[in-house]
Amino acid sequence: MNNTSNKWVIKNGMFAVMSEEKSMLFGHMVIEDGWITYLGEEEPVIEEDTTVVDGNHLFFIPGLVNSHGHAAMSLLRGYGDDLALQVWLQEKMWPMEAKFTSDDVYWGTALSVLEMLKGGTTTFLDMYDRSERVAEVVEQSGMRAVLMRGVIGLCSEEEQKQKLKQSIDFARDWHGQANGRITTMMSPHAPYTCPPAYIEQFVQAAHDLDLPLHTHMSETLAEVQLNVTDYGLRPVAHLEKLGFFTRPALLAHAVHLNDEEIEVLAENKVAISHNPGSNLKLASGVARVPDLLRAGVVVSLGTDGPASNNNLDMFEEMRLAALIHKGVSGDPTAVPALEALKMGTEYGARSVFLNDVGTFAVGMKADITALNVDQPHFLPRTDFISHTIYSASAKDVLHVWVDGKQLIKDGISLTLDEEKIRHEAQSAFEGLLKR
Amino acid sequence: MNNTSNKWVIKNGMFAVMSEEKSMLFGHMVIEDGWITYLGEEEPVIEEDTTVVDGNHLFFIPGLVNSHGHAAMSLLRGYGDDLALQVWLQEKMWPMEAKFTSDDVYWGTALSVLEMLKGGTTTFLDMYDRSERVAEVVEQSGMRAVLMRGVIGLCSEEEQKQKLKQSIDFARDWHGQANGRITTMMSPHAPYTCPPAYIEQFVQAAHDLDLPLHTHMSETLAEVQLNVTDYGLRPVAHLEKLGFFTRPALLAHAVHLNDEEIEVLAENKVAISHNPGSNLKLASGVARVPDLLRAGVVVSLGTDGPASNNNLDMFEEMRLAALIHKGVSGDPTAVPALEALKMGTEYGARSVFLNDVGTFAVGMKADITALNVDQPHFLPRTDFISHTIYSASAKDVLHVWVDGKQLIKDGISLTLDEEKIRHEAQSAFEGLLKR
Numbered sequence: 001m002n003n004t005s006n007k008w009v010i011k012n013g014m015f016a017v018m019s020e021e022k023s024m025l026f027g028h029m030v031i032e033d034g035w036i037t038y039l040g041e042e043e044p045v046i047e048e049d050t051t052v053v054d055g056n057h058l059f060f061i062p063g064l065v066n067s068h069g070h071a072a073m074s075l076l077r078g079y080g081d082d083l084a085l086q087v088w089l090q091e092k093m094w095p096m097e098a099k100f101t102s103d104d105v106y107w108g109t110a111l112s113v114l115e116m117l118k119g120g121t122t123t124f125l126d127m128y129d130r131s132e133r134v135a136e137v138v139e140q141s142g143m144r145a146v147l148m149r150g151v152i153g154l155c156s157e158e159e160q161k162q163k164l165k166q167s168i169d170f171a172r173d174w175h176g177q178a179n180g181r182i183t184t185m186m187s188p189h190a191p192y193t194c195p196p197a198y199i200e201q202f203v204q205a206a207h208d209l210d211l212p213l214h215t216h217m218s219e220t221l222a223e224v225q226l227n228v229t230d231y232g233l234r235p236v237a238h239l240e241k242l243g244f245f246t247r248p249a250l251l252a253h254a255v256h257l258n259d260e261e262i263e264v265l266a267e268n269k270v271a272i273s274h275n276p277g278s279n280l281k282l283a284s285g286v287a288r289v290p291d292l293l294r295a296g297v298v299v300s301l302g303t304d305g306p307a308s309n310n311n312l313d314m315f316e317e318m319r320l321a322a323l324i325h326k327g328v329s330g331d332p333t334a335v336p337a338l339e340a341l342k343m344g345t346e347y348g349a350r351s352v353f354l355n356d357v358g359t360f361a362v363g364m365k366a367d368i369t370a371l372n373v374d375q376p377h378f379l380p381r382t383d384f385i386s387h388t389i390y391s392a393s394a395k396d397v398l399h400v401w402v403d404g405k406q407l408i409k410d411g412i413s414l415t416l417d418e419e420k421i422r423h424e425a426q427s428a429f430e431g432l433l434k435r
Numbered sequence: 436m437n438n439t440s441n442k443w444v445i446k447n448g449m450f451a452v453m454s455e456e457k458s459m460l461f462g463h464m465v466i467e468d469g470w471i472t473y474l475g476e477e478e479p480v481i482e483e484d485t486t487v488v489d490g491n492h493l494f495f496i497p498g499l500v501n502s503h504g505h506a507a508m509s510l511l512r513g514y515g516d517d518l519a520l521q522v523w524l525q526e527k528m529w530p531m532e533a534k535f536t537s538d539d540v541y542w543g544t545a546l547s548v549l550e551m552l553k554g555g556t557t558t559f560l561d562m563y564d565r566s567e568r569v570a571e572v573v574e575q576s577g578m579r580a581v582l583m584r585g586v587i588g589l590c591s592e593e594e595q596k597q598k599l600k601q602s603i604d605f606a607r608d609w610h611g612q613a614n615g616r617i618t619t620m621m622s623p624h625a626p627y628t629c630p631p632a633y634i635e636q637f638v639q640a641a642h643d644l645d646l647p648l649h650t651h652m653s654e655t656l657a658e659v660q661l662n663v664t665d666y667g668l669r670p671v672a673h674l675e676k677l678g679f680f681t682r683p684a685l686l687a688h689a690v691h692l693n694d695e696e697i698e699v700l701a702e703n704k705v706a707i708s709h710n711p712g713s714n715l716k717l718a719s720g721v722a723r724v725p726d727l728l729r730a731g732v733v734v735s736l737g738t739d740g741p742a743s744n745n746n747l748d749m750f751e752e753m754r755l756a757a758l759i760h761k762g763v764s765g766d767p768t769a770v771p772a773l774e775a776l777k778m779g780t781e782y783g784a785r786s787v788f789l790n791d792v793g794t795f796a797v798g799m800k801a802d803i804t805a806l807n808v809d810q811p812h813f814l815p816r817t818d819f820i821s822h823t824i825y826s827a828s829a830k831d832v833l834h835v836w837v838d839g840k841q842l843i844k845d846g847i848s849l850t851l852d853e854e855k856i857r858h859e860a861q862s863a864f865e866g867l868l869k870r
Contacts, residue, residue, distance in 0.1 A: 078817035081825065082771035115811035280762030281825070283769070310825035311812045319751075324759065327715030334718070336517035376550035377746045379857055380864035382513035390516065390716070390745035395830030422814055429815035 006404065007032045009046055013055025013370075014384060015039065015360050016062065016341060023338050023385050029060075031366040034404030039360055053399075057374045059384045061341065062358055063122025063144075063367035063402060064314040065348025068214075068252040068273035068302025070128050070150075072100065072108030074115070075429045076307040085220065085282055093307060099435050104428045106133040111425040113141050114416050115312045119394025120369035122402045125250075125273070125302065125352050127187050127214060131170050139178045142407045142415045144367060146352045147174060148187040148214060151202075153194035160198055168205050175211065181403060183354065185250070190216040191235050192223050196242055203243045212248040212353050215239075219253035220284050236261035245270055250351050252302060255279055255287045262288065266295040271351035274343070276320035278304030289325050290334045300351035301343050313394035318344040322389050337389040366404040371396045441839065442467045444481055448490020448805075449819060450474065450795050451497065451776060458773050458820050464495075466801040469839030474795055488834075492809045494819045496776065497793055498557025498579075498802035498837060499749040500783025503649075503687040503708035503737025505563050505585075507535065507543030509550070510864050511742040520655065520717050528742060534870050539863045541568040546860040548576045549851050550747045554829025555804035557837045560685075560708070560737065560787050562622050562649060566605050574613045577842045577850045579802065581787045582609060583622040583649060586637075588629035595633055603640050610646065616838060618789065620685070625651040626670050627658050631677055638678045647683035647788050650674075654688035655719050671696035680705055685786050687737060690714055690722045697723065701730040706786035709778070711755035713739035724760050725769045735786035736778050748829040753779040757824050772824040801839040806831045 010029040017025045017039070030038035038044050046052060073093075080092030100108075105128065116124055122143065126134050127150035138145040149167040153160050171184040186206040188194040194202075199215075206213045218224050218235045227235045236257070239245065245268035252273045254265075265272070274287050292299050301317040303309050322340040326332050335343075349358025357367045373384065377391045400408035407415050445464040452460045452474075465473035473479050481487060508528075515527030535543075540563065551559055557578065561569050562585035573580040584602040588595050606619040621641040623629040629637075634650075641648050653659050653670045662670045671692070674680065680703035687708045689700075700707070709722050727734050736752040738744050757775040761767050770778075784793025792802045808819065812826045835843035842850050 074811075075815060077812075077815065077826065078819075078821040079815075081818070081821045082768050084767055088767070111811050111814060118811070277758065280758035281767070283761040283765050283767035285765065286762055310821065313812075313828070316751075316754075320758075323712065323715035323755075324762070326718040327721055327759070328763070330718050330720065332519055332523070332716070332718035333517050374857070376509075376546050376553070376853070376857065376860075377512075377748075379546060380510060380512065380514075380861050382864070383516070384513075386513040386516045386745065391512065393748070393828040393830055395828055418811070422809070422811065425811075426815050429817070 006034070008051035008053065009044060010053045010055045010060065011043070013058055013060050015060045016385060016388070017360055018338060018342055018346065029360070031404045034366055036360065036362055036364050036366050039362060057372065058370040058398065059373045059388065060360070061120070061369050061371065061388060062345040062360055063369050063400065064120050064344050065300060065352065065358060066116060066121050066124040066303055066312065066314055067250065067300040067348050067351050068125055068127070068275055068304060069312070070305035071112035071124065071126050071134065072105045072128055073305035073307045074112045075104060075108040075425060075432065077310050079307065081310070088282070096432055099432050100129070102130050102133055104432065105130040106137060107421065107424045107428045109134045109137045110416065110421045112306060112312055113137050113143055114413060114418055114421055117141065117143055117400055117407055117413060117416075118397065118411060119313050119315070120371070120397035120400055121312065121314050122367040122369065122400060123349070123352065123354065123357060125214070132174070135174050135177065135182055138182055140415065142181075142402055142405055144181045144357065144402055146183050146185060146354070148185045150187045150189050151194070152189045153198040164201055164205070167202070168209065171209055171211055175209070179403065185212045185214045187214045190223070191238055192226055196231065196238075199239075199242045199244065203247060206247045212250065213244055214250045214252070215244070217251040217254055218256045219279070221256050224256045234258070234261060236264050240264060240268070248353050252304075253279065253284070253287070255285045257288055262291055262295050262297065265292070266297050271298040271300065273302040273351060274299050274321060275302045275304040275317070276324055277317055278308045280320070280324070282308055286324055286328050289321065290329060290331070293335070293339065298347050298350050299343055300348040311394070314344050315388070315392050315394055315396075318389050337383070337386045340389045341385055366401055368401040369397055370399040372398040441469070443486035443488065444479065445488045445490045445495065446478070448493055448495050450495045451820060451823070452795050453773060453777055453781065464795070466839045469801055471795065471797055471799050471801050474797060492807065493805040493833065494808045494823065495795070496555070496804050496806065496823060497780040497795055498804050498835065499555050499779050500735060500787065500793060501551060501556050501559040501738055501747065501749055502685065502735040502783050502786050503560055503562070503710055503739060504747070505740035506547035506559065506561050506569065507540045507563055508740035508742045509547045510539060510543040510860060510867065512745050514742065516745070523717070531867055534867050535564070537565050537568055539867065540565040541572060542856065542859045542863045544569045544572045545851065545856045547741060547747055548572050548578055549848060549853055549856055552576065552578055552835055552842055552848060552851075553832065553846060554748050554750070555806070555832035555835055556747065556749050557802040557804065557835060558784070558787065558789065558792060560649070567609070570609050570612065570617055573617055575850065577616075577837050577840055579616045579792065579837055581618050581620060581789070583620045585622045585624050586629070587624045588633040599636055599640065602637070603644065606644055606646055610644070614838065620647045620649045622649045625658070626673055627661055631666065631673075634674070634677045634679065638682060641682045647685065648679055649685045649687070650679070652686040652689055653691045654714070656691050659691045669693070669696060671699050675699060675703070683788050687739075688714065688719070688722070690720045692723055697726055697730050697732065700727070701732050706733040706735065708737040708786060709734050709756060710737045710739040710752070711759055712752055713743045715755070715759070717743055721759055721763050724756065725764060725766070728770070728774065733782050733785050734778055735783040746829070749779050750823070750827050750829055753824050772818070772821045775824045776820055801836055803836040804832055805834040807833040
């Protein structure tokens, strides 16, 4: 409106508006105080001192939402690969993670936030320990995040209590912080790592704090069988019985589901974070994504931790989501490009319960990723949605804005010191090896 | 040795030597007249006027080999996606390809060669029409290529004869051209598009010219069933009967194989070009790669044409090869990172019957790809082979050399005019739409 409002304009850009009748719009976008206030074909009146971004040669998509991960695990990238799950966990991940200091969490998270932002991800969900250090990185970086202290309950009642309290304190203290860019959830780690009564305490806390719930579920077949052996129920019925679905809930993985479970998830409006890269790498299997989408379940995409992926490239997750379900089902129309892009953006936002990001429309926050389309693999200029899903990678991202503020410009971070973070992350890893 | 020989050195580099006992070597490489003459830990004596490449912050892998594709189809990238195979072929690809001019083949191929070189691919196999235009691009670019005029035999005897002659003439005239960077093969398109007697003529021509054979085989289940209906044999037995395996042979796809067929392929030393991205996108299925590798079959990687992939990123194919066979088999040790890298390099070279590229050793041609590892997703510095497979993309390539000559420097092509190629490729596509 005037100079005191923080107003800027993208002129002559191609925007992924993702509606069924028109997936792309060539036009202009006005951003004021972090909100999209105009998007259309007609050129807006631009005052003299308004910042103008030239949209030529760029394709704008809503900032990507990474709906499940453990950012600090970037310190263990490449430390153990191509191993059976239990060997990987017990001999590689857990002994190293037990040595993580608070600073390790900080630098590991910083490395991941840097990689995610440079790759066009504007919101990430993080389930980890020492979440206040994760929040610190989020604050400094300008990124948006949904944070929680993930809790494993295979311990004494005393320790359980202490962890629950940490989890509650963090969720309460940080919800709405960083100018509203941080929201929180309550998160028992998984049905197989948390006794039923303990999970019920998290459900109660989520009610008390009016927050959503997040957990891992049915990542492996063994996990499902164990649940049936231990509790006489498959994981979905088990969680339903514990009241988990009386709160807005997001489940990570959900690879092994039967028809009845898909129905229960749909009825209860439970969201799923599909992690195709991690599920393939750890040989967990292929989730029934086309069936879930058909049933009306909100399915978003997550990278999972960088030790089981091994990068944080959400373009790769979108492409995997579009490719593997075709190949495995034999149906080349399964998960079309536009649906995959929605999984990485619109459905991502919905699955982490944010209603003002994930799409381009007036009244939404300006979380924007701009791709450099002046490259061989974006030619010919046929369908940029298709190119984004089937041809692009994180490295095609040129600019990123979160909350209307530019965080990445020409591929360079404006808020984080990349060289320092790379150095400190490497040192942190070397420190872990020595301890 | 002396100034008259074209000698240069990479100092202090990390090299993917890919031997089982030691996958990486930190040291130095000397290249003379296009050949690797030294690779080791001890620093070589460097004469004053020798060009020195600083290997710091770079990871060197043998240039990638794309063992199956149709480069000119980049003009149809994104023109038809998420469609059933027959709709895609009959309503989208074939009508447009029928309109391709000689110049369309040239500019489409140039666009693909540019993308491949910038992405670290140093050798590609191309099966297409008007192959002399493909060869022209290869000559100009400095890239290495295995070229052939692919022939569909569903036509009159007259036309068959003419196509076979074109195919023979091209193979004879271009084999060994471009300073030996171009080799050729004989290539009937597929058992379902070429009558048996016609395939036998290609086999005879391959004998006469002493060249290998290439064809598509068992890409879809329908194709296998059709072969059984038409000829009473599955495709492997059918091709064996026609003498196809009496020549060195490479088969693209080979998705649907039974145990007996795998045995026959191994016995006859037939190589396979696995095209995971294309097979998933077209919903053809998942090839039995771990079984093929166990049987001793040489399995390499191909992107297939850019209209069914939709990029030419061989890092993506290596990653898919490493990921999908884990996820589908349930075995997290299936196709480890080192094996995937070999599929993209060493096995690639063997599968296109080149014996002086694909690995780093004295006496091999200097086809080299250098990755920029000073990036968040290459940290920590644990296992660069793992990072290359599970974390890297084509956009991480900084420098590329073929035959000892630098073709890509700091991500920029030294031999091709990128801006002109992008412009002409877009124009060519627009011309196709108008005709």
